Amino acid sequence: MAKGYWVSVYPALSDPEALTAYDTLAGPAVRAAGGRLLSRGDRVVAHEAGIAHRVVLIEFDSLEQAVAAYESEAYRKALVALPDCYERDFRIIEGID
Template identity: 30%
Template sequence: MKKGYWISLYTKIDNQDNLKKYAETVTPIIKSFGGKPLVRGGKYENFEGENFSRTVVWEFPSFEKAVECHNSKEYLAGWDLAKSTTTRHMQVVEGFSTE
């Protein structure tokens, strides 16, 4: 089974406190769906294209589980904490393996 990934590229964060509350609220929810954080902010260099102030990547056991988590009422209630002060590109992507 191929893994699923949340990839979030943040273009605007107007309130760091809202984003922190969101992260604190949704982290246990995401983990309950099998989510594992791979990238969460941190140091970066932009070489091409638009510069995103923050990048977050979560790995899930499957694409379906990643979508289920995103669409859950618990996660969506958590996102309500930051969505009015945060703009991001967010997608769920199916993993790939060469093995």
């Protein structure tokens, strides 16, 4: 079965410290749903049209598990804690089996 991934890119994040409340709730919610943090990179080497923004990559055992984690009550509480000082491009994608 193909894995599922959360891919988050933060094109605008004026106050990284403001993500603390979100991180405090999101980390346990993601782990409880079976997610594994693969990268939380502020160090990005971008090529072609890429822009070196913070990227977060989380792996799940399946696309369905990744979607369920996003829709979980625990993660919904984390989303409420996201501050106004950010812009996030968030995707849930299926890996290659």
